[in-house]
Amino acid sequence: MTKNDAxxxxxxxxRIADEIRLDIIGGKVSSxxxxxxxxxxxxxxxxNRHTVRRAFAVLAEEGVVRxxxxxxxxVNSARRLSYRIGRRTRFSEGLAGQVQDMHGELLSTRLENANASVARGLGLRPGTRVTRLERLSHADGRPLSRGTSWFPYQRFPDIAAVFGRTGSLTQAFAELGITDYSRASTRxxxxxxxxxxxxxxxxxxGSVxxxxxxVDVDADDRPIQYALTRFPADRLELVV
Amino acid sequence: MTKNDAxxxxxxxxRIADEIRLDIIGGKVSSxxxxxxxxxxxxxxxxNRHTVRRAFAVLAEEGVVRxxxxxxxxVNSARRLSYRIGRRTRFSEGLAGQVQDMHGELLSTRLENANASVARGLGLRPGTRVTRLERLSHADGRPLSRGTSWFPYQRFPDIAAVFGRTGSLTQAFAELGITDYSRASTRxxxxxxxxxxxxxxxxxxGSVxxxxxxVDVDADDRPIQYALTRFPADRLELVV
DNA sequence: TCGATTTGTCTAATTTAGTAGACAACTAGT
DNA sequence: ACTAGTTGTCTACTAAATTAGACAAATCGA
Known part of the structure; x- marks a missing residue:
């Protein structure tokens, strides 16, 4: 237990690779x-120099240094994306002007019973049927986020199909009669x-x-979506 | 390069310790x-069982398990704190009801020239004199955040002394004539x-x-504080 | 062309991380 | 009292991380 904890x-x-990458991403050293x-x-x-070399090998493979x-x-690479979040910001809008191409991919859909977290988020009783969507988004060809969304099944029984067809949540909601919705909470x-x-x-x-x-709510403040979205912290920051 | 990257x-x-800690903090297993x-x-x-034991040893030392x-x-410990942030939320208010005791500590103050980031945040030219405060906050006796704040020196030449005396930023600003301020941006x-x-x-x-x-601004939208605050991610989440 | 500086490659040794197995110590229920 | 199941401790071994040193190969300016 001597150097273990250290x-x-x-x-x-x-750790060397992380610190150098952070200097680059944070703009301490320029492109x-x-x-x-x-x-x-x-x-x-x-x-040791060899240890630094190994850190550089990783960063070179990531394309960050050469x-x-x-x-x-x-230094090879650019800065971190800023994803703007707000009560009415739609997913792709948050990165406007920072990426050329942005598209989402529907990995899978499932019908399941709400666990405690999902139930609390959607204001349902635990065990209520919910539709679960697994999503992966890409920005300029690189994966940028991995999202899991839950929707109340009773209210939106077809949302998986509609989302799968349109590829856009805003559009899917629109077809299901939700013309307006907003962000109720963000953790x-x-x-x-x-x-x-x-x-x-x-x-x-070990990536952060x-x-x-x-939680998204409709115009009457009824929850319509509970979602967990995961972003790689070295590619993106959130702006409130 | 075989198992290295793996x-x-x-x-x-x-990683085992992190995953178990996350289950506990996230409420998957109760106290x-x-x-x-x-x-x-x-x-x-x-x-191997010994590897799991080592993970447990770390968690036991942290007081998370027994x-x-x-x-x-x-399971020994409680859930993660939720720090509520908003345009008008003061530091200690954000944790109201979750901690008994909350106090800040002023580590050091310094007069320095604004670098690019600080200058951008405060709306000054790079090189302008700014006061830098290093702070450490405690919640229920445990360190909770490590903050660095910058203030325009010309406008608040005495802020270091006043903050050191009062221990509260809101109060320090009040004594310096800023009775109201709000959050302009949060990244x-x-x-x-x-x-x-x-x-x-x-x-x-390796902690996350x-x-x-x-950036905080006064009633006239002039920046009065630029601050970087760091929280241990396993003790706290942010609620927008 | 020369020499200083820098990255690339190789060999070797030490320390730390992880696996494997055996058995002791303790707990709880039968 | 016994037994099954659990954590605690010990030894031994293998794999990965880190250090150390030497020298090759490329670059650049004097």
């Missing part, structure tokens, strides 16, 4: 700029990605995820 | 309830804790932090 179960190369040399970083992190023999290592938390999320979004284990837990 | 630089015992046995968890995570020889391992991101934060808040390396970047 490392906290996170490999040094991983194209040269990073400190491997030797300098080894000293800064009190690590090493050139004899010259140095350079934001952060945690490590689960193995499933890592697979779906294409991350490495931003999680939003939202 | 583990992602995060030790298995660490006092018995957790699955070490053998069962070893099977569930495809790990093992009893011959009986089993039991939320997540990342690993830095070594400094881990030391100040008392976490293990929620980061809020806020």
């Amino acid at each position: 490392r906290g179960g996170v490999a040094l190369w991983r 194209g700029e040269q990073l400190p040399t491997e030797a300098a970083l080894a000293q800064r992190f009190a690590a 090493a050139e023999q004899g010259r140095g290592t350079f 934001i938390s952060a945690r490590y990605g689960t193995p499933d999320e890592i697979r779906d979004i294409g991350l490495v284990p 995820m931003l999680v939003t837990e939202i | 583990r992602g630089g995060v030790a298995l015992w660490r 006092g309830e018995q957790l699955p046995t070490e053998a069962a968890l070893a099977q569930r995570f495809a790990a 093992a009893e020889q011959g009986r089993g391992t039991f 939320i991101s997540a990342r690993y804790g830095t070594p400094d934060e881990i030391r100040d808040i008392g976490l293990v390396p 932090m929620l980061v809020t970047e806020i």
Whole structure:
């Protein structure tokens, strides 16, 4: 129990990679700029040069940096997306102007009984039938979010089919008679990605995820959607 | 490069600990309830029993679980705090009813020149003099947040002294003639804790932090505070 | 062309993480 | 008292992470 706790179960190369990536994403070092040399970083992190090299290998594979023999290592990539959230912001609007192409993918649908969280979110009794949708969204070809939504089955028995056809939640609601809805609550938390999320979004284990837990209501303040959406924290921030 | 990427630089015992902690914090298992046995968890995570034991050792040290020889391992701790944020919510109000005791601590103050981020937040030119405050807040005796605030020096030359005396930002502003202010913007991101934060808040390396970047404005919409506040993501969630 | 600087590659050794098995100590119910 | 089930402790081994050193290969300016 000496160095175990000091490392906290996170490999040094991983922490070095995270810190450098954060400097890049946060704009501390600009695109194209040269990073400190491997030797300098080894000293800064009190690590061996090979450990720094391993961190760089990961960042290079992610496309964040690019090493050139004899010259140095350079920043390759852009900044983090800002996703604007508000009472009336629709999903794709929140990233307007930051991405070229944005599209969603319906992974699966299921009819199930509401657990305690879902029931509370939708204002139903636990056990009530709900439709569950698993979604994956892409921005400029890269997976950006992994969402799970629940809808009251009694009120929207066909929402899975309609959403699957239209691909848009706003449009699906419109066809089902909901012309207007808004965000009733947003809870934001952060945690490590689960193995499933890592697979779906294409991350490495231990990636940090931003999680939003939202409830949408219709014009009469009746809940119509409860959703959990997970974003990779190094690709996106939320703006309230 | 075979199992390296599979583990992602995060030790298995660490991921097991994180997942169990998340189940507890998220309310999947209730306080006092018995957790699955070490053998069962070893099977569930495809790990050795000793690896599970190590995860439990960490959680026990955090006070989240408690093992009893011959009986089993039991949940010890409560749920995650919900910090409500809004245009007019003051810091301590956001946790009303969830904590008994709440107090802040002023770590240090400094006069410095605004960097690009601070200048943008406060609507100043980079290089303008600003006062920087480093703060640490406690809830029920445990560190809960680590904040860094910047204030325009020209407008509030004495804010460090006043805040140090009163301990409350609202009160400090009041004494300096700002009787009303509100939140202009809130950006939320997540990342690993830095070594400094881990030391100040008392976490293990690799802990996930929620980061809020806020701008407060006076009644005339002039920025009066730019602040970065870091919360340990396993102790707190944000509610918008 | 030369030399200083930097990344790339290789070998080797040590420390930490994870697996495997055995058995002791304790609890609860029969 | 006994037994089944659970956590606690110990030893031994394998795999991954980290350190260490040496040298090759490329770049750049003097």
